[in-house]
Amino acid sequence: MSYHADEKGYYGEFGGAFIPEMLYPNCEELRQNYIQIMEEPSFKEEFQQLLKDYVGRPTPLYFAKRLSEKYNTKIYLKREDLCHTGAHKVNNTIGQILMAKKLGKNRIIAETGAGQHGVATATVCALMGIQCVVYMGEIDIARQAPNVARMKMLGAEVRAAKSGSKTLKDATNEAIRDWINNPVDTHYIIGSVVGPHPYPDMVARFQSVISEEIKRQLMENEGRENPDYVVACVGGGSNAAGAFYHYLDTPEVGIIAVEAAGKGIHSGESAATSALGKVGIIHGSKTLLMQTPDGQITEPYSISAGLDYPGVGPMHAHLYKSGRGEFISITDDEAMKAGLELCKLEGIIPAIESSHALAIFEDRKFKKDDVVVVNLSGRGDKDLQNYIDYFNL
């Protein structure tokens, strides 16, 4: 059994392409070409070169000595926070901008919640000199002013999504509507392993460089490619998809996905999709999502804007449903505490998203000689205001 996507983009019962006909030609063009393009030597070469010289890969696999001592196990941090633009998001946007060029597209659209994917998209568009429009919920624009400014400095046009709840899911709707209205010249760079096939698989492949490096680096450090566990936070799930990718079909590696419980799973203010979601369709994909009994998509909550998505990528829905993945949910308070702890013990300020993954050690115990790799998906600079407000710094 494989935990990768099949030919039609299904992970078990999840995935597929539930799209209106208006999107069919675009998605079909991508579906027919993405694997072939990714395997072209010229594509690979340019992608690898940019990951190395522009993004700063490979990112270190760092043995967190003091954190390991505290929790009495061996914790490694995969330092995606050291990527250019501050998070793993750029691995995917580099890949997709090269894909867009190969497909002859000259206009890029993207959605963004907190602005990290928007910044990563604006960055690669500036790099390639391609027009860029980023959709962002009106509410998010107001609360993420620094990232809005970054995107503008990078030459992107930021358009406010004013429909529905005015946050990430609505920004995604607006980007999809833009694509419907511009079906020929535009490529849509989705920021996570969500959306219609082939997006979940394509984005996972671009992010898979994370686990490819972990394997090599762990061999150098520990004399083995496989950790006992790999841990990552999951909103839509792109950093997790990248960290899990090369271990999906290696059952001896435990996979731990960490969701945002917000103010508590049953508080009504949560983004713990595996616990609260039911099978349905969101943004063209069949997956687990938070919804009313009538099938209306509900608004999630997390202190971390990057985990604030009512669905989860189909890969992760399958990992959950099949039992291959262990799913843990972490509250705002637990995450903030773990974030501050990493600052004090290791001198690293993590993104609040990544802090969720770090927070599992309080309750989830590991053996002393277990090797646990945590994907530190982003750095905390963008979250400074949140940290300041939360801790009264």
Add this chain to the structure above:
Amino acid sequence: MNRIKQKLSEDKKILSIYFTAGYPKLDDTVQIIQDLEKSGVDLIEIGLPFSDPLADGPTIQESSTAALKNGMHSELLFEQIKDIRKSVSIPLILMGYFNPVLQYGVEKFCQKCEKIGIDGLILPDLPLDVYQEEYEALFKKHGLINVFLITPQTSDERIKAIDDASEGFIYMVSSASTTGAKSGFGQEQSAYFERIANMNLKNPQIVGFGISNAETFNQATEKAKGAIIGSAFIKHLTENGVDSIGGFVRQIR
């Protein structure tokens, strides 16, 4: 014979009107249906509102949000129209996104439609292959016609596949766009209308998106069997409520 097929067999251009159930007021559904029939409309598409209508422009988005706020949901809509066949004989189609149907239970949804006298469904995000593999038999069992969309970007090959899978009519999206009235059709549309007409499909085509008045209705139906008006009618309801539906329809033809 299914009411849609019967209507399509008549020698006339079809005027189809879309509205969002539960808008402008929660209980307007039945009156809107009755008045549309009285006004001489040929076919009605009852919109089941969805929180994330990604193929729709601002007008239908807003009516959907308002309808949900008013308290509309699938079960309530079925309750409102349970006796509709006592008062109208016009073909009725339910149009909505697939997720609410999935949550209701596709089989239960189809049963309910058959019982009430719904003639067809338009579910734009239920793709052709999934329909054929999982739901075609079920829809047919309950006498429901499933309507597929084509757009100017749809390849001839795919149009033929959709034509083969259809029984009733093909929903011909007029341009690469979300729903919402525009200011008339240009050369690009004429060429597209011409191309489709020349394909001699077995199913008649009804044009939707961008039709708002007599002029665009006539342009759209020059080659096609009929046309659908949605956003323009919603705007009319927003401005006038449900009192002058006949007046709106008379402006079209």
